[in-house]
Structures are given as structure tokens and as C-alpha cells.
Amino acid sequence: MGEYGKNHYMPRSGNKYSIEEDINRLFEAIDIRTSSRVSGFSSEFGRDALRKSAMKRPVRVGSSQASGIGISEPVSLKQALRGLCISQASEMAAMKKRLSKPAGSSGVSEAGAIKRLYRAVVVEANGSGIPLNEGKGNLVEISLVPEKITSNSSDKMPESLQVPDKEVFYQNSNPSDKATTEKAIMTRLPSPDRVVSLVSGSGSEVSKPESKKLRSIDSCSINGASVDSLQIGSSSIQVCVETAVPDKEPKGKLHAESSLSIASAADKVKSICETPRLIKPVFRNKNFIRKKAKHEPIAVGSSNSCNSCVGNDLGSSTSYLDSQTQEHASANGKKEDMKVSPVSSSKNDSIEVNSSVVGTSFKSTSSSNCNNKPKALLNKADDRSRSREKGEFSQSSKSSIGEYSSSTTTSEESNMSGSSRSGSRPHMSKDLRWEAIRSVQKQHGSLSLRHFKLLKKIGCGDIGTVYLAELTGMNCLFALKVMDNDFLLSRKKMARAQTEKEIMQMLDHPFLPTLYAYFATEKLSCLVMEYCPGGDLHVLRQKQPGRSFSEQAARFYVAEVLLALEYLHMLGVVYRDLKPENILVREDGHIMLTDFDLSLRCAVNPVVLKSTSPVGEPAEKMSSPCSESSCIEPFCLNPSFQVPCFTPRLLSLASKSRKIKSDLATQTSPMPQLVVEPTSARSNSFVGTHEYLAPEIIKGEGHGNAVDWWTFGIFLFELLYGKTPFKGSGNDETLSNVVSHSLRFPSSPIVSFHARDLIRGLLVKEPENRLGSVKGAAEIKQHPFFEGLNWALIRCATPPEMPRFFDTGFCVSTTALQKKDSSKGNICRSPAAEGVFRDIVKKKGLDSKFNIDSAGTINYHEGNMADPRMRAASKRRGIEITSISRPIRPSDFRDFDLILAMDKSNREDILEAFNRWKDRETFPADAHKKVRLMCSYCKKHDETEVPDPYYGGPQGFEKVLDLLEDACESLLDSILVENSNIRSS
Numbered sequence: 001m002g003e004y005g006k007n008h009y010m011p012r013s014g015n016k017y018s019i020e021e022d023i024n025r026l027f028e029a030i031d032i033r034t035s036s037r038v039s040g041f042s043s044e045f046g047r048d049a050l051r052k053s054a055m056k057r058p059v060r061v062g063s064s065q066a067s068g069i070g071i072s073e074p075v076s077l078k079q080a081l082r083g084l085c086i087s088q089a090s091e092m093a094a095m096k097k098r099l100s101k102p103a104g105s106s107g108v109s110e111a112g113a114i115k116r117l118y119r120a121v122v123v124e125a126n127g128s129g130i131p132l133n134e135g136k137g138n139l140v141e142i143s144l145v146p147e148k149i150t151s152n153s154s155d156k157m158p159e160s161l162q163v164p165d166k167e168v169f170y171q172n173s174n175p176s177d178k179a180t181t182e183k184a185i186m187t188r189l190p191s192p193d194r195v196v197s198l199v200s201g202s203g204s205e206v207s208k209p210e211s212k213k214l215r216s217i218d219s220c221s222i223n224g225a226s227v228d229s230l231q232i233g234s235s236s237i238q239v240c241v242e243t244a245v246p247d248k249e250p251k252g253k254l255h256a257e258s259s260l261s262i263a264s265a266a267d268k269v270k271s272i273c274e275t276p277r278l279i280k281p282v283f284r285n286k287n288f289i290r291k292k293a294k295h296e297p298i299a300v301g302s303s304n305s306c307n308s309c310v311g312n313d314l315g316s317s318t319s320y321l322d323s324q325t326q327e328h329a330s331a332n333g334k335k336e337d338m339k340v341s342p343v344s345s346s347k348n349d350s351i352e353v354n355s356s357v358v359g360t361s362f363k364s365t366s367s368s369n370c371n372n373k374p375k376a377l378l379n380k381a382d383d384r385s386r387s388r389e390k391g392e393f394s395q396s397s398k399s400s401i402g403e404y405s406s407s408t409t410t411s412e413e414s415n416m417s418g419s420s421r422s423g424s425r426p427h428m429s430k431d432l433r434w435e436a437i438r439s440v441q442k443q444h445g446s447l448s449l450r451h452f453k454l455l456k457k458i459g460c461g462d463i464g465t466v467y468l469a470e471l472t473g474m475n476c477l478f479a480l481k482v483m484d485n486d487f488l489l490s491r492k493k494m495a496r497a498q499t500e501k502e503i504m505q506m507l508d509h510p511f512l513p514t515l516y517a518y519f520a521t522e523k524l525s526c527l528v529m530e531y532c533p534g535g536d537l538h539v540l541r542q543k544q545p546g547r548s549f550s551e552q553a554a555r556f557y558v559a560e561v562l563l564a565l566e567y568l569h570m571l572g573v574v575y576r577d578l579k580p581e582n583i584l585v586r587e588d589g590h591i592m593l594t595d596f597d598l599s600l601r602c603a604v605n606p607v608v609l610k611s612t613s614p615v616g617e618p619a620e621k622m623s624s625p626c627s628e629s630s631c632i633e634p635f636c637l638n639p640s641f642q643v644p645c646f647t648p649r650l651l652s653l654a655s656k657s658r659k660i661k662s663d664l665a666t667q668t669s670p671m672p673q674l675v676v677e678p679t680s681a682r683s684n685s686f687v688g689t690h691e692y693l694a695p696e697i698i699k700g701e702g703h704g705n706a707v708d709w710w711t712f713g714i715f716l717f718e719l720l721y722g723k724t725p726f727k728g729s730g731n732d733e734t735l736s737n738v739v740s741h742s743l744r745f746p747s748s749p750i751v752s753f754h755a756r757d758l759i760r761g762l763l764v765k766e767p768e769n770r771l772g773s774v775k776g777a778a779e780i781k782q783h784p785f786f787e788g789l790n791w792a793l794i795r796c797a798t799p800p801e802m803p804r805f806f807d808t809g810f811c812v813s814t815t816a817l818q819k820k821d822s823s824k825g826n827i828c829r830s831p832a833a834e835g836v837f838r839d840i841v842k843k844k845g846l847d848s849k850f851n852i853d854s855a856g857t858i859n860y861h862e863g864n865m866a867d868p869r870m871r872a873a874s875k876r877r878g879i880e881i882t883s884i885s886r887p888i889r890p891s892d893f894r895d896f897d898l899i900l901a902m903d904k905s906n907r908e909d910i911l912e913a914f915n916r917w918k919d920r921e922t923f924p925a926d927a928h929k930k931v932r933l934m935c936s937y938c939k940k941h942d943e944t945e946v947p948d949p950y951y952g953g954p955q956g957f958e959k960v961l962d963l964l965e966d967a968c969e970s971l972l973d974s975i976l977v978e979n980s981n982i983r984s985s
């Protein structure tokens with residue numbers, strides 16, 4: 001990690017970043033004679049020479065002269081391997097975890113994985129005698145196949161869902177194909193477990209610690225090539241050195257090959273996402289295109305607004321939910337089940353439910369929605385619903401189209417390893433939501449719908465309805481996606497639901513959703529996900545001046561989306577439905593890419609591409625390794641925050657031609673590049689959203705990973721210009737425009753050259769020439785539009801916009817305060833005390849961060865009080881922070897000294913509680929007047945937008961706590977004075 005690691009992690013923890021050491025040791029242990037061969041190898045790592053050599057030719061494995069990964073380019077391979085094993089965005093989280101754990105405590109060793117991976121590559125390269133990359137010449141392929149999460153027995157889908165699900169798979173296949181494919185699946189599966197897992201697809205966790213461990217390497221020979229399969233956490237990495245693999249599979253024999261490929265071991269390392277082209281898309285497909293219900297205003301209780309709306313069956317009206325909410329408060333679980341059951345006549349409600357915790361979450365910086373205020377969230381969700389109903393913001397004309405060719409899924413399934421996967425994810429096992437889920441499971445044996453209180457319907461999609469739900473008794477909020485099995489079966493959407501669930505089970509990334517649990521009954525299937533209170537980017541864009549984001553904000557959002565897509569591609573998932581509507585805003589302002597039911601799953605073959613250098617290219621044009629410790633490039637050894645390393649400097653020259661640009665990018669990246677892109681993925685499904693559909697999908701030419709880079713271009717365009725580039729008056733015209741119209745940029749708003757250049761590179765109609773299609777996200781990240789961006793730390797960056805409402809409420813008390821006031825029993829909060837508090841924060845220049853609510857509560861504008869670090873720090877200081885997930889109660893005013901109400905929308909609740917409390921308690925006579933005064937004070941500060949220097953960092957917490965402590969003390973003094981006044985009067 002070099003300076004980077006030292007600067008940013010070591011001082012805090014005192015630990016070293018072990019992965020780098022491990023890698024270094026690994027490389028030292030290998031007899032690398034680079035220096036003798038490479039002239040000019042003078043620096044510590046011989047970077048100059050390495051760079052030159054790297055630029056001349058791609059990596060050659062097994063060749064006699066200085067070839068082989070790690071021999072001619074040890075540094076770059078090292079970096080490449082690191083990049084492979086830890087996606088850059090999650091690297092931070094992984095490090096955090098490592099640093100917080102005692103050495104050796106983790107079952108997963110990324111360094112170990114790298115070693116093994118490296119060993120496998122080098123051994124193969126040097127000694128196997130296997131014909132190496134004859135056809136491809138210069139590529140070492142490392143297959144990274146996401147491992148299928150298997151179900152445990154309790155995670156099986158209901159019987160009724162299994163067979164029909166297969167039917168969905170094969171809906172468009174002829175019987176013989178189906179039989180072949182089924183047979184192929186069965187042939188490949190070694191154990192009944194796997195059959196269950198693949199057929200039911202109801203995989204879920206096995207969150208046992210040992211399953212995190214690096215597994216043994218299974219070796220096999222595939223078509224003469226050696227394949228080593230190595231499992232790291234959730235992924236099985238298969239290392240192979242194989243003969244040339246065509247980038248594109250030949251067309252025409254797609255279906256047959258699917259079946260065959262499933263049966264053949266070679267498909268472990270090959271993409272087998274071939275799908276028969278069953279439907280000629282383009283305009284013939286338009287009958288299948290229908291508007292997605294979610295884009296229609298939520299019609300309460302209407303049946304046609306959303307076919308899949310479980311909520312309709314449930315009685316989806318707001319009033320219903322409200323009443324349900326109330327009933328929940330008093331009724332038993334049975335009643336809840338009945339309410340939730342879509343056809344309640346049967347009271348099924350047997351909601352037997354085989355639940356399973358899927359894994360362990362991370363989200364270290366984002367607050368958990370545990371202990372929040374459901375009511376507040378309810379209000380917020382109400383607001384959002386109202387907005388939709390009014391068509392104010394979220395009325396999007398963009399509807400997803402999901403027309404699958406069925407065998408895609410089949411082949412994808414076959415690619416998933418059937419072995420058991422640890423449910424544990426390498427991040428934040430301490431997430432309160434996991435604890436809450438586990439606790440309920442422990443208590444009741446399993447998790448079911450009756451354990452959730454549905455607070456609000458958030459929205460309705462193509463395959464299900466999403467509710468804001470509280471895990472009863474746990475003060476934890478989740479988004480609960482409820483799908484009606486009968487509906488899914490009758491509409492042949494079971495495969496989509498299955499795909500979504502299976503993909504979500506694999507995810508462990510800051511910008512992708514965490515699936516906490518999955519359970520199903522005969523009637524319903526439910527996904528328990530992380531709840532995002534910030535709405536979606538479509539809505540957020542509409543709120544911007546001019547309905548478009550500033551370039552800075554757009555850059556932030558697209559960068560986070562890029563990292564999410566990169567991670568998905570590494571897992572072999574082509575997302576296919578990128579659009580602002582599918583990007584939710586977390587409460588910390590960072591994004592979450594959702595909705596995977598249209599995604600394509602396939603194998604991915606990581607490729608280490610060695611850069612080539614044109615003869616005579618002056619060395620100065622190549623980015624030099626950073627000697628000045630000023631590089632922000634995560635792969636750089638000397639990163640810093642200002643000057644990007646390896647960023648192409650000549651790209652502007654290349655704007656005339658994608659080809660030239662790509663070459664230049666290669667030239668300026670002297671290191672071999674690791675490309676983990678599902679480049680050979682192919683599907684003929686007609687899926688996506690009209691305005692976002694890539695030309696190759698519309699033309700029915702078969703598509704692969706490049707569709708995500710097309711949609712990425714449209715997405716950036718829309719964020720910047722407030723509209724998509726090819727939108728026509730109707731869907732047909734839009735599709736026609738996509739295929740035939742050239743890209744034009746509106747004259748306003750003014751958008752920078754770099755942004756336009758990036759869009760131009762992405763919106764190339766031929767997928768093979770599109771930016772990102774060959775080298776994936778890495779290529780896009782290098783574009784000057786992103787210059788200066790610190791990819792690894794973006795999750796800690798301050799988002800352009802925080803959700804308007806903090807949907808969390810916190811009550812604070814200090815033990816000291818309570819003791820001091822024990823004589824009185826009740827602490828009487830007074831406006832005078834609040835005045836003192838206000839003065840203090842004002843004096844400290846922090847009055848825009850804290851204000852006093854009309855109810856006399858103190859609002860803290862930024863930061864996340866629920867963060868476990870915050871809690872731990874406050875505990876050390878004897879301050880107790882209790883986060884609550886319910887409306888404020890009158891007694892809270894007695895029990896807590898400070899009530900930090902994070903959600904301004906629930907002010908009325910607070911005021912009501914306050915008034916009820918005050919009626920029964922002693923209170924100064926002028927309270928009402930003061931309350932009014934504070935109200936106007938509050939209003940003023942509502943409008944204040946302040947940067948957030950305290951957000952996210954430990955020092956920030958400390959400062960907040962300082963402030964809090966001061967405030968508490970002052971408050972106490974005033975309270976005591978006030979109380980004694982009251983007593984004496």
C-alpha cells in the first residue's frame with residue numbers, strides 16, 4: 001500500500017497492511033531475475049524498465065525469455081492480483097476489517113488467495129508444458145467464476161416453485177433441448193445438494209466462519225489445459241492457462257452449445273451464456289414491451305397499476321397499511337400473516353417459512369436503519385409516494401423490458417459452483433441489522449413475514465412490491481420485497497425473481513444492496529434487503545435546478561455506479577438495466593444500485609493484458625510511476641490525493657477516434673492490465689429500458705458486457721443534460737433513434753469537453769469499439785473525466801447531496817446527568833436550558849449543525865449517530881446514546897436529556913409528545929412562547945446547507961461527542977437551576 005497505506009491506515013491502527021507485505025514476500029520468494037535482463041532497472045522496483053517492457057508486448061506465459069507473469073513485471077502483476085482479489089471499492093472495507101481483527105483471525109486470507117493464484121499462474125506458465133495461449137498469444141486467462149450460494153435445507157423454495165421454475169427456464173426451448181439441458185445440469189452436479197440449489201435456486205447462506213476459509217484447490221484438466229479452482233470467500237477463482245478463446249462465440253449454434261457447455265468441464269472456465277435467439281427483437285418485440293408498473297403513479301388499491309403488486313392483494317392502500325401498522329402494534333403475529341397473505345382466505349399464514357440469513361453485511365459508514373424511526377420513514381415514504389402520485393418527480397417514462405431467452409439462465413446456472421458458500425461477507429459482520437435478524441432467528445427458529453411489521457408500501461415493480469418494514473421488537477428497518485408466487489408463475493417471471501435473488505446473495509459491496517434474508521411460503525417469496533431512504537436518482541435529478549446534476553455531482557454518482565458495475569462484471573453479472581430509477585440513495589448520500597431481475601449471469605475470464613508500446617513512443621509520454629507520492633491511482637505505490645498517476649494524458653488527441661484512444665490508454669498504462677470483464681457473455685434476450693437499450697440489443701445481434709457501458713453513457717448523459725439522447729415521441733421512435741441517429745449534445749447546459757468525450761466513447765454504436773467493452777471499467781476509470789478522483793476512497797467522500805431527511809432519531813442521556821438529577825426523578829427540560837445549548841453550539845460555530853426543534857428537541861444535521869463507532873466512543877465518555885425506532889413518546893422527555901431528532905418531518909409527533917409530557921410535568925409557564933421562538937429558529941436552519949467536515953471520520957465523532965458532552969453539561973446546569981427555581985416557586 002506504500003504511502004497510501006501508511007498515511008491513511010497505519011497511524012490509526014498501528015497495524016500494517018498485511019496484504020502488501022504478503023505480496024512482497026511472495027515476490028521476493030520467487031526467483032525473479034528481472035534486473036539482469038532488463039536494462040535500466042535502477043529504481044527499487046525497476047519500474048522504468050518494467051514499464052518499457054510492459055509496453056512492448058503483452059504478457060507471454062511460458063515463453064523462454066523473461067516471460068511469464070511476475071517475471072518481467074512483478075510489480076504490475078502484484079498490483080493486478082491485488083486488484084483481482086479485492087475490488088477497489090471494497091478494498092477499504094476489507095482493510096478495515098483486517099485492521100480491526102487480530103492477526104490470523106480471519107478465515108479468509110486475500111494475500112493467501114493471491115499467493116495461490118499467483119503460484120497457479122506461475123507454475124502453469126513455467127512448467128506445465130501445456131501449450132500456452134497459442135492462439136491468443138499473450139493472454140493469461142484466469143477464470144473468476146462466482147460461486148453459487150447453495151441453499152441449506154431450510155432455504156429451499158417451496159415445492160410448488162421448483163418445477164414451475166424450471167418450466168420458466170425452458171419456456172421457449174423445445175422439449176429435446178430442455179431434456180438435454182436438464183440432463184447436462186444433472187450430469188454436472190455432484191450431489192443432491194447441488195441439485196436442490198440449482199433447481200430451486202433458493203440459495204442462501206451458510207454463514208459459518210469456516211466457510212470463509214480459503215478452500216483447497218481442485219485441479220482438473222480441461223481440454224488439455226490445466227484448471228485450478230480456488231475459492232476465496234464467495235468466489236471460486238479458477239486459474240487456467242488455456243488455448244485461444246474467441247472473443248465471441250460463433251452464432252448459430254448457440255443453443256446446442258449451451259447444452260454441451262454445461263456438460264463439459266471446460267465450461268467451468270468459459271462463458272457459456274450462449275442463448276438461442278428465439279425472438280427477433282427490434283420492432284417485432286414490441287408486443288412484449290409493456291410499461292413497468294413502477295413508473296405509473298401509485299394507484300392505491302387499483303389493480304391495474306401493478307400486476308405484481310402484492311400490496312394490492314394485501315390491500316395496498318395507505319389507509320390499509322396505516323391500519324395494519326396500528327394493528328401490528330397490538331395484534332399478534334398471526335394477524336399480520338393474514339394481512340400479508342395475498343389471498344387471505346386460506347390464512348396460510350402458515351407462513352412456514354424457511355428463512356435464512358444470507359450473509360454478513362458490511363456498510364461500515366452507512367448507518368444501519370436499526371433503531372430508526374419507522375414513523376419518520378413512513379412520513380418520508382409517504383412524501384415520496386405523494387410525489388409520485390402527483391407526478392412531480394418520479395414519473396419516469398422509462399420502463400424495463402424483460403424478455404428472456406430462457407436458456408440463458410440455464411447455462412448461467414450451470415456455471416455456478418454448487419459448493420457451499422459462506423454466507424459471511426467480508427464486511428461489517430457487526431452490522432446491527434444482522435444481529436437483529438439473527439436474534440429473531442435464534443428466538444423463533446426461523447424468520448418469517450410475521451416477524452415484520454409492514455410500515456409502508458414503498459413501491460411496486462414488475463415482479464413484486466417493496467415495503468418498508470420493521471423487524472418487530474428489534475427497532476430495525478428493512479426493505480421487504482414481497483413477491484406473489486402464483487403471479488410469478490402465471491406470468492413466467494419466476495426465473496427473473498430467482499435471478500434477482502441469486503445475484504443479491506452474491507453481493508457484498510458498498511454500492512450494492514445487502515440481502516439479509518430470504519424466505520418463502522407457498523404463496524409469497526420475500527427478500528429482506530437493506531432499506532434506502534433517500535429515494536432514487538431519477539427523483540433526485542428532478543429536484544435539481546434545471547433538472548440536471550452539476551458535473552461534479554454527476555461525476556460522483558457515475559463513479560460509484562461504475563464501481564458497482566465493475567464489481568458485478570467481476571462476478572459475471574451483466575447488469576443490463578442501468579437507469580437513474582434503479583439507483584437509490586442511501587441515508588448517507590451514497591448510492592445503491594438495485595434491481596437485478598433483468599441481469600445476465602455468466603462466467604467471466606479475467607485476462608491479464610500486457611500493454612504494447614508503439615515503437616519510438618517517447619518515454620515522457622508514458623505516465624511514470626509516482627516518485628512524488630502524489631498519485632491517486634489505487635494501483636500506484638505512491639498514491640496521494642492530487643496528481644493522478646497513469647491517467648492518460650493524451651486522450652484528448654484521441655477523441656477523434658476510439659481506436660486511437662484505446663491505443664493511447666494502453667500506451668500510458670505501462671503495467672499489464674487485469675481485465676475482469678465477461679467479454680464473451682452473449683445473450684439475445686430483449687431486456688432493458690427503451691431509452692437505455694443498446695443498439696445491439698435492439699438489432700437482436702446478441703449482446704454482452706458492452707451493453708452496460710452503453711447504458712452507462714446514456715446514464716451520464718441523462719444526469720448531465722436532464723434527458724436521454726435518443727428519446728423519441730414513442731418507444732418505436734426511440735428504438736429507431738438509438739440505432740440510426742448519431743449522438744448530439746444539447747447546447748445547454750454547458751458540459752465539459754471531458755464529459756462529452758466520455759459519453760461519446762461510451763455511446764459508440766458498435767459494441768466492439770465502445771469504451772469499456774474490451775478492458776472494462778478500468779478503461780473508463782482512466783478517462784480524464786475522472787481525473788483526480790480517488791476511487792478507493794470514494795465511499796468515504798462527501799456525497800453531493802444528503803437525503804433531505806434523516807430518518808433516524810436518537811435520544812441521548814448521560815449517566816452523570818441522570819445521577820445528578822435523581823433527587824428530582826424527572827428531568828425537566830426547559831427552554832432556558834435549550835437556550836444555553838443553543839448558545840454553546842453557536843459559540844462553537846456549529847449552530848448550523850445542531851438546532852433546536854419546535855418541540856424542544858435538538859436536531860443534529862449531519863453524521864450518523866447510530867454508527868457503532870459513535871456509540872462506542874460515547875460509551876467511553878459515559879454518554880449513552882440510544883437510538884429509537886418509533887415515534888417519540890412523552891416519557892422520552894423524562895428519560896433522556898437530549899433528544900436528537902434526525903428527521904425533521906416528524907416534528908409534529910415530537911411536538912405532540914412534548915405537549916403531552918409537559919401537561920403532566922412541571923414546566924415553565926412561558927414554554928409555548930419559547931417553542932414558537934425556537935420554531936422560527938429551526939426554520940432558518942432548515943435552509944442551511946453546510947459542508948460536513950465531521951462526517952464519517954473518527955475525529956469527527958470525537959468532535960461531535962465533545963460538543964454533545966459540553967451541551968449536556970450546560971443543559972444539566974440550566975435544568976438544575978430551572979428546577980430549583982420551579983421548586984422554590
Ligand SMILES: Nc1ncnc2c1ncn2[C@@H]1O[C@H](COP(=O)(O)OP(=O)(O)OP(=O)(O)O)[C@@H](O)[C@H]1O
Binds near residue numbers: 400513598
Ligand atoms: N432497498 C430499497 N430501499 C428503498 N426503496 C427500494 C428498495 N428496493 C426497491 N425500492 C423501491 O421500491 C420500488 C419497487 O422496487 P422493485 O425493485 O420491486 O421494482 P422496480 O425497481 O420497478 O424493478 P422491477 O420491476 O424490475 O423489479 C421502487 O420504487 C424502488 O425504488
